Every structure is written in structure tokens, then in C-alpha cells.
Amino acid sequence: MDELKKIIDGLKEDLIKSTQELIQIDSVEDAPLLDMPFGEGVDKALRYVIDKAEALGFKGVYKDGYYGYIEMGEGKELVGILGHLDVVPAEKPKEWKYPPFGGEIHDNKIYGRGAIDDKGPVMSALYAMKAVKDLGTPLNKRIRLILGTNEETRWECINRYKQQEELPSFGFTPDAEYPLINAEKGLLQLKLSITKGASFSLQGGNALNSVPDYCIYKDSSGATKEFHGKAVHSAKCYEGDNAILKAVTRMYEEKVNCGMIEYLNKEIGNDPYVEKIFKGFEDKASGKLTFNVAKVDINEKQQDLYIDIRFPVSKNKEEILKLLTESCKPYNIQVSEEDSLPTLYVDENHFIVKTLQDVFQKETGLDAKPLFTGGATYARAFDNFVAYGPVLPGQIKTAHQMDEYIEVDLLLKNVAIYARAIEMLGK
Template sequence: MRLEERITDLKEDIIKSTQEIIRIKSVKAEPDGDMPFGKGVNDCLNYALSLCESFGFKTKNVDNYAGYGEIGEGSEMIGILVHLDVVPEGDNWTYPPYEAKIHDDKIYGRGTIDDKGPAISAIYAMKAIKDSGIPLNKRIRIIFGTDEESGWEGINYYLEREEVPTMAFTPDADFPAIHGEKGILMFDLVKKINRECRVTKIKGGNRPNMVPDYAEAHVKDLDLNLVYEYGKNNNIKIDAGKEGDTTIVKFYGVSAHGSLPESGDNAISKLMVFLDTLDMNDEVGQFINFYKDKIGMEYYGQSIGCGFEDKESGKLIFNVGVIDFSDDEIKVSVNVRYPVTYEKDAIYDGMKSVTNTYDIDIVETDYMAPIYMPKDHALIERLMKVYREETGDNREPITIGGGTYARSMENAVAFGPLFPGQVELAHQKDEYIGIDHLMKMTVIYTKALAELLK
């Protein structure tokens, strides 16, 4: 039986499994007994392992930090690196984020594209290979990470204890094959506040790698009419209300992945630009002015001293994801994706040339070095061969700002699931995967595995 025909036969099962795994809310939570990332993530891992077991794969749960399903024999191992955790769902979904409802041949839900839908696709690609009778002279192992969105503790736990694949791809980015990923910095901009100020609280965002869709500020002696007039004049959705002499101002935006801030609308930045119009001269007002002048609505870090770019991977990306001010400290959490030919010290040095003037500290919270693989690398060439044959698209391999599990080991790259021109909905409300898209990428992953088995 041809591989495409086998995938077609499995269509209803692929859809059903995708819906079932989406219905498990697997946002990282506090440890719960032997579940390091909470019950939801643990339930999702057990679901994936059970599905693999039902297909006759060899499986292992790695202490609830990770797991894998495996087929085949031999010393060489082809890895498929997926993750089962998802970012928080946010607000204002058209369809419930954990019901996996189908509308217009699209499955809606958190994780449909990032990364549960691709994980199910890869499991069924392995099943199709297993059922096809193709000689399995290498092993194929799908590795389930559980903490990709907030620290990689799960995949790192796996790598410290289990066998590392000979080669691998991760379906957690874009097609065609990705031969470079920008470096990632996460840090806090921290300003100590020593005096009582007119703004008493600012809060917004969920995580540094998400464009925030909500932010609020508590401001003393602020006329509500001024707030609404600003919103009307600038075509911005704002809510406001009074609590005694304090006005609570609420700004709304559009969530998006932190590597693509231009796809969203940053509620924190819009709020800070508004607050700067109040001309406050106290310590918080000075920080707000710094934010407006040196960050503002920019995506590329040019005003804060790190607007770098290279021909290999393009411009640096600068995303403010979280702000938290109460009591005596303002903390702004930032996610930066920097070009593959730069070192991280150049990024920090550029920013410090600006922030030192304002007595603002930069505190690093996470770092991933960039990765880069030549376009003529054997793994890239073989994945590109399958992609071109299946799509008729002869474009070249690409580089991205996103950070995938390809960084976690040697000889690994990202490959799909988004096709060129498709809207990036990871980390956004109304995330979905089209059923035709799900089936097409399953065919590509099946044929990619067949190619890598040769």
C-alpha cells in the first residue's frame, strides 16, 4: 500500500486523536507529587504514550519529565522531537480553547499547531511506516517533551538519562527545512522605586515569549474623560473605572508568538505610551518615559541599542512580554531573538549603553545560543527533497527567530508544520489547524521518515 493511501485510511483516527489530546489542558503548573509540571501536563504525556502503545510501539515514561515511543531496530536512531505542554490560553476565544471543536474543516484549540497537532501527526507517520512493511533498519523514536514553553527542564532531563538520536527533526516551526535559529535571550529590565508615585501599579502579560494581550495601570487623580478621549483619538480599546481617587486603566492587544511580535498588538507597550502622555516627573514617570522613548512600539530593538541584523537570519526581534510593578520595583520581562552571527555580549553591551543612563538593571533569566547548519548538510538536503517532491515548492531552506528543540542536540533541525503563507497562530487566541493541513503534513512526515530510513 502506498504511504499516502495509508494516511488517508487513518484520517478519522488522526482527527479523533488530535481532538482528544487538545482537550487535555497541559499548561505547566506547580509540581504535584511525582508530576513535576502538574497534572494536566502529566495526563497529556500519559495519553501520548498510551496511543503509541496501542500501535505496538516500544514506550518509556522518563519519570514524568519526558517519554518516548519507538519502532525499528539498529544502532542508528531517527528522532522526532515534540512537546506536549502549551502556553496559557488567554481570553476572547471564538471557540473554547480545550474543546477541539471543528468549524469549517478546522480544529480549534490551544496546541493544535504548537505542538500537539504535529505530535499526533508524527505518531501516525510512524504508524504508517510500521504498517507499510518498509524495512526498519534504523530506529525511529518520537520524544515527548513536557516543558518546552517555559524552560526545557523536561527535554534536558531526558538528554541526561536517555539515548540521543543520531539525527532528528522537530515539527514545531515552519516548512521548508530550517537551517538556522536565532539566539534567544530572556531578561528583566529592573528599576527600583524609592518614593510614592502617581502610578501605584502596572501589570500585564503572561510570559516573555508571548505578545501580551492585556495590561492595566492604577493611576491617582486621572480624569476618566481624558482616558476615553485618548482611546477614541487613537482607535484603541480601553476600559477604565474608579476606585476612590485611583483610576484603573485597562488596555487590550492581540497575543502572538514572541518571535513574531509584528503579528500581534502589544498591550503593555500601548499602555506605556499612553501613560507617558500624563507627563509625570516622579520615578515611575521617568521609567515610563524611558520605555516610551527606548522601546515604544518597536519590534527590532533599535532605540534601546540592539538593533542588529545579518544577511543569514535578518533583524533582531525584541518583545516585551510581561510587566509587573507594585511596591518598590518595576520589572519588565523581555524576549529577544538575535541574529545567528552575533554573540550575546554584543546585545547586552548595546542595551547597557542606554539603560545605564536611566539606572536600570538588566537581569538575565534564560539564554540559548543560535544554531546554524549549512544548506548542503545531508539532513537538510534529504528533508528538502521530500518537501519539494510533495509540494512542488522549490524555495530554499530558511532561518527563523523561533527556538525549537533542534537546539537541544547535534544534527537536529526544525521541519514544519506551517507552510509558507499560512497565518502563524501559535500563542494566539483561536489557534487552529486545518484538517487538510494536518493530513498533508502527516504525508510529508511519513515520507521524510521513509527517506531518512534509506
């Protein structure tokens, strides 16, 4: 056993206990209180990690309940590790196998909301810093673990950090999966409207970031038909079964007269890439554009359709809007923007990518080819950041799910990977 692994082994029990205690804090964002902008639970989690860092021999910084950070090393250049301590709600807690804020261990897994997203990984990063400190590895750069507090909602925490603090030159977030994600598609969510009602109603879909699994059509006589599909995240809409498009196909076959229905059938179809409009919108770094018909509300007053587009890193939203608007003109459809996010891309030859690839390959023996995603990770917060772990290839991803957990072995493996990354990045 090498020296680093001996040190990590010695930290194991304390790491596990600290992770359990952090999970036991219900840090779902809540109504703001005095000096607690995201509620008492989030503030308690932030203070817990800073107190733990100080107990491990680091200096922790707490900033007005918005964020905190822990730093080690010397030098002018700053390397960032960005994690978050807020969690999504634990819906239907009575249906969880183990209490969502219990931090219980069963079958070598620590269960609870935030175990894998992102409390377990944050603790892995903190104890990786401790391992490097105990090893005595000289660092010629400063390593800063930045603690966000409302990543799951509006990112006010990290926006405040960027206004007030030094920005890292590069870094990673332990908030996705390995080997690493260096390309994230752009996001464009749009509303398509016709200011004219219909003789029927069609309702389906809830969230714009999900493929709708239910849609109901009520014809002019009042007769109703239900359509069911399979819900998946919009970023992977090609893996789902869109209930709205099922309904639209049936309606078109039955010759229902409606501009939005005609548009969907003639211009969009059941193609998740909408090649008719966006032919060639694809690149090696991030794959094809995806197009999800997410929500519909057609009634006697208006025809509204909501779509979610994830576009390749080599494209921009202006290109998307131009082509889509042109396709809508013959149908008198108005296009308005609901939300958008720019793309993220860090070149495969960048120091951060090459270094983290090398560390991952040496620590796991697995292929380290970078990944791309249609989702949005915390890496978008800073320039030259990538997502790095905590989930290994082939492992089940339980983030945001009932009975979320992190395996104890994965918690420790992350400490080893992050410690080696800190050593290499801090040289």
C-alpha cells in the same frame, strides 16, 4: 495513487479518531501527584500515546511520567522527532465555539486545545511511522519519536530525557511551521532600574514576551491619562503599537523630569531595532535584532523597566549587554538579567536541512527556503534540530488561541510529509 498514499488512506479513520481522543484529554500541567510530576491529565495523555503506539505494533517506553518514546528502524545512529503532549490552558472555555477538550469535527476541522500544538502533529508523526512500517521501507538508522510533557512551561521533561537517554544525532520537531525553521534568535530579557522614585506613576505591560497594549500615567496632581496600543508577540514587536512608548513620548513632550523617561526618549525612541545602540546587529540567517519595551513600573519609590531583546544568531548576549550597559551609564541605570536563551542555527547545507527541504518541495510543490524566527521552538532542545511543520505557508496559525483546530487534510498531509522524511532520514 502510490503505495504510501494508499497506506495513509487506509489509516485515515483511525488517525482521526486517535487525534480526537488525545485532544479530549485535558493535559494542562497541574500539581504533581505520586509518579505524575505534571499532574494526572498530562500523564494520561502520555500513556495514551504510548498505548496507541503499542497497538500499532511499536514498542513504547514510559519514563516516570516525565517523558516517553517510540522507536523503529535499525542501526547505531539515532534520528529524533520531538513533540509534546502538554497544552496551554483553554481560557474562557464558555466563549469557545466548540468545547476546548471535545475534539469535535466541524467543516473538516478537528477543534480543541492542542489540536495544532502539538497533539495533532504528534499523531501525524506516529502514523507516519506506522505508514513507513507498513510500507516495509528498510531503515539503516533508528527513528525515535520523543514525547515531552511540559514544553509549555519549564522543559523539565526534556532536561530529564537528556540526563538519562541517548541523544539523537539530528532531527526535527513538528511544532512550528513549514518549510522549516533552521535559525532561531537568541533571547535576552532584562530589568533596567533606577533606585530613585518619581513624582508621578507610570504602569504598563504584563508579560515580557508581549508588546504592551495598555499604559496608565498619573501625574503629580493625581490626574490620569490612559494610552492604548496593539499587543503582538515580542518576537515581532515591529508589528505592534507600544502603549508604554506612546506614554513616554507624550511625557517627554510635556517635559516630565525623570531619568528613565529621558533614557527611553534619547536612546531607545520608537525604533524596534534600536539602531542608535545596536547598529549593524543583523545577519542573513536571522535578520535584525528586535527590542521590546515590555513593562514599566515607575512610582514614588523606584523606576523599573523590563525589556525583551531577540538577537541574531551571529551575535551573543555578552555583546548585547555590553552595549546596553554603556548606554545606561549616563542615566545611572542598573541592568540585571531576568532570563536568556542561546541562539539556534543549523547550516543550510546540513543533511537534515537539505533532506527536509527536498521532501517538502516534492510533497507540496512549494518553495522550501528555510525560515528564521524570533521565537523559541522545541528544536532548541537538541543540537542539529530544526522545526518542521505542521502549518503550511499561508495557513492560519491557531496555536494558543481560542477555537484552536487542525484541518483533517493538514493532519493527513503531515503524515505524508513526515513519512517521506522518515524514509529519507533513515536511509
